[in-house]
Amino acid sequence: MDSRSYPLGKFVPEEQPTSEHRKRWIEDIAQIPRMLRLTVQNLNSGQLLTPYRPGGWNVQQVVHHLADNDMNAYIRFKRALTEEAPFAGTYREELWAELSDYQDTPIEASLLLIESLHQRFVVLLRSLSPDQFQRTFTSPTHGRMTLDIATQRYAWHARHHIAQIDSLKERMGWE
Structure with a gap:
């Protein structure tokens, strides 16, 4: 496994999550906007256009991808809470990363979007009962999953x- 692609390792779900697990994942989700902003705050335009690995996305694309992914995840959760086991749409993330908004939009737009979205998402997640975390949706790439698994995957992502x-x-000695 390439540590540049998966510096944390591949996602491995906790199959029997407890309320303490959920609280930790939700707190991770609450902290992601701050962590991301701190991670990219001192990068210049050349650094933002540097791929994190050969053949990988550049930092700017990763930031915009996180905003797109988070919007999609939020909709999946809301659909799972209001529909019976919906089939969640997917998107061609590798093609989205090539669109002009990934190239021409400053990352600040996506950082603000992530901050606002996470504020709402965390309120929603904190309000869910254990039974609601058992609701499901079907992902075209990951199959049927509970909101428990989706919460962990979302925090890990x-x-x-x-x-x-x-x-x-x-690796580049940036700081």
């Missing part, structure tokens, strides 16, 4: 991308 950026900064 952001930490995973932040770790990719941190790893790049360390």
Whole structure:
């Protein structure tokens, strides 16, 4: 496994999560906007355009991807809470990363979007009962999953991308 692609390792779900697990994941989700902002705050435009690994996205694309992913995740959660086991749409993230908004939009727009979205998402997550965490949706890429699994995956996903950026900064001697 390439440590540049998966600096935290691949996602491994906690199959029997407790309320303490959920609280920790929700707190991780609450802290992601701050962690991401701190991770990218001192990067210049050339550094933002540096791929985190050969053939990988650049830092700017990763930040915009996180905003897009978070919007999609939020909708999946709301649909799972209001529909019976919905089929969640997917998106071609590798193609989205090539669109002009990833190239021409300053990362501040995505950082603000992530901050606002996480504020609402955390309120929603903190309000859920244990039974609601058992509601499901079906992902085209990951299959049927509970909101318990989706919460862990969501928290891991952001930490995973932040770790990719941190790893790049360390290798390049940026700070």
